[in-house]
Amino acid sequence: MRVHIPGPLRSYTRGAARVEVPGESVAQVLKELDGRFPGIRFRMIDEQDCVRTHMKVFVNTEQVHDLGRPLSAADEVIILCALSGG
């Protein structure tokens, strides 16, 4: 599964903007991602398993709130930082 990593999280992926991890759901992909890049999940998903306020997770072009969302092999997971700040 291809996962797109936003700039603020690339310190975890040693600069990689895209990484490949296996998973049959968004939750599994994020768990795999955290196993490979420890700490990355908690920066975007809080302890109640909710996407943090200023982070967004898309599967292809669909925004996902339920981490149980199943994935097919052709899907891409896109992690975004919301347009907010100052």
Place this chain on the structure above:
Amino acid sequence: MARSGKSSAKDVLVMVGTRKGAWWLRSDGSRRKWSLTGPSFLGHIIYHIVLDPRDGKTLLMAARTGHLGPTMYRSTNLGKSWKEVERPPAFPKAPEGQKGRVVDHVFWLTPGHASEKNVWYAGTSPQGLFRSEDGGRNWEGVSGFNDNPNRSLWMYNDQDQTPDGGKMHSICVDQRDANHMYLSMSGGGTFESTDKGASWRPFNKGVAADFSPVPDPEFGQDPHHMALHPLRPDRLYQQNHCGIYRIDRPEERWTRIGMKMPKKIGDIGFPLVLHPRDPDMLWVFPMDGTSVWPRVSPGGKPAAYRSANGGKSWERQDKGLPTEQAWFTVKRQAMCSDNGEPLGLYFGTTSGEVWASRNEGGSWQCVARHLPHIYSVTSAEIER
């Protein structure tokens, strides 16, 4: 109390946490010239940087960014290199169908008792107490506080807090007894534990809460900063939303020592600094707490105020500071002392300046400017 002389053989490091990263000021023991380095963690909100006095080289830094969730970084070489901790503070996952709590940021860090070398405490926003037993790498909630059935009474709900979120801060460990602790919350008040955090009781008698419809409430006050004197641990001071207070245990009632401040200045502020060798000497940095609470230097004329007698009287210390049109605020972690003789004092402003005094507040020198909004200023003595 007699002051012991202090050699100036070591350098002084002043660690500056800002809304956009960390910066470092360093001077030799004379504290006349300062060099500024940084930024570290550019773009991160740095709430607190604290040295472990038990080893003199481990630093913990509480951080997050605007987008990313909270975390903490750890250095074992005084900031030369950093590593993210393995498990930052987080509340437990709530059972299905229930709403769980979420740590927005780690606000406060306190090293544990000298006899518990790897213990640290962290206070979060919203208010939660966490403990690490491995030097800050992994954190667990202190159930005696976080799961206390009275917790929601003490501090209302997470959504009812101040705009930037409720804060737990001023976690104090009595160095005579690792089981004896205090902490404060904005809002919620001050609490005491005698069983290492397994249970807590409100400790607010005498502390005003003029925003509350309840006269003299048992809890719900808004302490901004509380400190326990290291040489006289039965003496505590607090800068509160409603004044400056002192207590000498076993007293149970705080005394409002801020009533001796000049009326036109008032006794509202965020920071509080104690002289490490003189339990009667302390500093505050007043802010405007009138009308809509501008929280700026009163009249645009910033000044520290010092008491040398436990708050019986206060002396204005503004030599070198701007004399007009200076409207900054000094936040609660953003003022500290070193351990020198005479004592050095440091404060950082919301407008990104760091000011230093090497004569106990007798005069001030701006040692850094144009930094981002400053949240935290702490100091350490380090080998040259």
